[in-house]
Amino acid sequence: MNRRREWWKDSxxxxxxxxxxxxxxxxxxxxxxxxxxxxxxxxxLGVDVIWLSPVYKSPNDDNGxxxxxxxxxxxEFGTMEDFDALLREVHGLGMKLVMDLVVNHTSDEHPxxxxxxxSRENPYRDYYIWKEEKEGGMPNNWASRFRGPAxxxxxxxGMYYLHIFSKKQPDLNWENPGLRKxxxxxxxxxxxxxxxxxxxxxxxxxxxxxxxxxxxxKDGNPYGDGQPFYANGPxxxxxxxxxxxxxxSRFDWMTVGEGVGVGTKEALEYAGFDxxxxxxxxxxxxVELCPGPYGKWNVNPVDLVQLKEVLSRWQLELxxxxxxxxxxxxxxxxxxxxxxxxxxxxxxxxxxKMLAVCLYLxxxxxxxxxxxxxxxxxxxxxxxxxxxxxxxxxxxEEMVGGGKVGHEEMMGYIHHTGRDNARTPMQWxxxxxxxxxxxxPWIRENDNYRAVNAREQMGRKDSVYAFYQRLFxxxxxxWVVKEGTYRLLLPEHPGLFVYEREWEGEKMLVACNFTDxxxxxxxxxxxxxxxxxxxxxxxxxxxxxxxxxxEGAAWIRV
Ligand code: TEU
Ligand code: CA
Numbered sequence: 001m002n003r004r005r006e007w008w009k010d011s012x013x014x015x016x017x018x019x020x021x022x023x024x025x026x027x028x029x030x031x032x033x034x035x036x037x038x039x040x041x042x043x044x045l046g047v048d049v050i051w052l053s054p055v056y057k058s059p060n061d062d063n064g065x066x067x068x069x070x071x072x073x074x075x076e077f078g079t080m081e082d083f084d085a086l087l088r089e090v091h092g093l094g095m096k097l098v099m100d101l102v103v104n105h106t107s108d109e110h111p112x113x114x115x116x117x118x119s120r121e122n123p124y125r126d127y128y129i130w131k132e133e134k135e136g137g138m139p140n141n142w143a144s145r146f147r148g149p150a151x152x153x154x155x156x157x158g159m160y161y162l163h164i165f166s167k168k169q170p171d172l173n174w175e176n177p178g179l180r181k182x183x184x185x186x187x188x189x190x191x192x193x194x195x196x197x198x199x200x201x202x203x204x205x206x207x208x209x210x211x212x213x214x215x216x217x218k219d220g221n222p223y224g225d226g227q228p229f230y231a232n233g234p235x236x237x238x239x240x241x242x243x244x245x246x247x248x249s250r251f252d253w254m255t256v257g258e259g260v261g262v263g264t265k266e267a268l269e270y271a272g273f274d275x276x277x278x279x280x281x282x283x284x285x286x287v288e289l290c291p292g293p294y295g296k297w298n299v300n301p302v303d304l305v306q307l308k309e310v311l312s313r314w315q316l317e318l319x320x321x322x323x324x325x326x327x328x329x330x331x332x333x334x335x336x337x338x339x340x341x342x343x344x345x346x347x348x349x350x351x352x353k354m355l356a357v358c359l360y361l362x363x364x365x366x367x368x369x370x371x372x373x374x375x376x377x378x379x380x381x382x383x384x385x386x387x388x389x390x391x392x393x394x395x396x397e398e399m400v401g402g403g404k405v406g407h408e409e410m411m412g413y414i415h416h417t418g419r420d421n422a423r424t425p426m427q428w429x430x431x432x433x434x435x436x437x438x439x440x441p442w443i444r445e446n447d448n449y450r451a452v453n454a455r456e457q458m459g460r461k462d463s464v465y466a467f468y469q470r471l472f473x474x475x476x477x478x479w480v481v482k483e484g485t486y487r488l489l490l491p492e493h494p495g496l497f498v499y500e501r502e503w504e505g506e507k508m509l510v511a512c513n514f515t516d517x518x519x520x521x522x523x524x525x526x527x528x529x530x531x532x533x534x535x536x537x538x539x540x541x542x543x544x545x546x547x548x549x550x551e552g553a554a555w556i557r558v
Pocket of ligand 1: 146331
């Protein structure tokens with residue numbers, strides 16, 4: 001039975017980090033009405049779906065990923081009426097809106113937690129994870145993902161509560177069916193408002209190993225790695241199948257889970273075509289390659305052979321069984337052109353386009369993060385106080401404050417992988433603060449906004465923006481891209497990423513040069529005379545014998 005093709009398979013999804021997208025009232029903070037001003041820009045890019053990072057009421061300890069009211073809008077972002085207008089206008093332009101569901105934890109300012117911490121007998125007590133002290137200390141040695149311990153002592157009731165993220169983000173207790181029901185009711189409330197689905201924050205973390213065992217000490221962290229015990233836990237698929245039965249199956253939604261600790265095997269359980277759970281998962285194997293002795297805090301270059309192995313494995317192991325999500329960037333990772341390409345002025349645009357050719361001609365739903373379509377780069381702030389991310393400040397405190405590394409070394413790590421690289425204001429034009437705000441931005445803009453901005457690029461046919469428009473326009477009508485099989489070629493080549501797609505006799509060759517040197521390219525079975533250039537990132541067509549610096553191109557042949 002040829003079931004109707006799901007709309008989210010062919011959709012270009014654009015992630016907005018509202019705090020940094022567009023300010024409309026001069027307070028230096030992006031807001032909903034600012035997004036409304038930019039909807040035609042998104043429509044012009046070819047966006048089908050907007051994924052909106054959290055806009056719910058929040059004290060902003062983790063920029064909205066700490067929610068104090070799931071059914072109210074953060075005051076700095078506007079009102080529920082502004083949200084309703086945004087949703088109406090998004091739909092009016094034929095686009096869809098997907099919200100960010102953050103239900104592994106709430107803010108400690110959520111009424112549920114305020115109640116829960118009042119007494120051990122409070123009806124909301126077991127909405128959260130409370131444990132007695134153990135041998136005079138914390139219940140186990142788990143580290144917070146922002147460094148430091150994952151347990152906080154609450155003197156009023158003499159117990160610890162779990163917070164895998166910040167101390168102001170207590171983990172919810174998903175073992176509690178009453179809590180789960182409250183979450184599903186909240187999701188239904190948003191469904192009735194007409195949203196089109198959810199990106200689900202750390203959804204793989206909802207079920208914890210009941211024995212809460214200690215984790216391995218690693219990455220130079222004085223606390224243990226609890227991830228094997230809080231990711232992909234024993235009841236996670238039971239919970240998500242229940243969520244699907246109770247709520248997801250009632251709406252024509254797109255659902256994509258943030259898969260901390262998720263590999264291809266787990267992804268097939270979460271998002272297999274017949275899993276009865278979610279539509280897609282985000283994995284992080286490609287953006288967390290080449291860790292150092294301090295985990296993600298390093299300055300290691302990417303090993304292309306490893307990158308090719310990871311992305312190819314996801315293509316091959318999900319083929320015919322689940323649907324890939326294709327992303328280079330989001331609000332938690334450094335800018336792709338700085339990490340995987342080259343942000344040197346002479347190569348920035350070229351390599352940004354090459355990265356788009358490399359990833360988005362694979363099979364799966366393409367995700368673009370705000371500013372990626374302009375080739376925005378890492379921010380390189382020289383002063384620690386210019387950073388805003390709680391994770392950056394907590395890791396700096398532990399590593400430098402704790403005497404593990406010096407200031408310069410840590411600043412190098414922060415420049416390389418800090419989350420604020422992706423959170424500087426969207427660069428709209430060359431006016432003050434890149435046109436993001438007429439006030440003082442909550443975080444400094446990237447100094448290169450005068451050269452790298454949307455207005456300059458929208459008027460130029462060889463800009464990154466124009467290239468993204470063209471790529472996604474071509475992609476929409478290409479079944480060899482949308483449904484074709486995938487085969488990696490030249491797996492051991494250290495500088496070229498070359499793969500072949502095939503669909504009903506049509507073949508596409510995708511070849512990308514990740515270096516600033518000419519690379520000979522000979523591919524068995526492909527002769528250039530028979531092939532037609534489908535897309536390329538140089539003005540002149542590629543010479544058939546090799547690729548120029550950061551060249552990305554695709555040919556087809558029937
Ligand atoms: O991120 C989950 C997450 O694990 C990554 O943020 C990563 O662990 C972190 O960067 C530490 O290295 C999600 C959201 O995307 C992130 O913005 C939130 O901070 C986090 O969950 C808590 O909600
Ligand atoms: Ca504002």
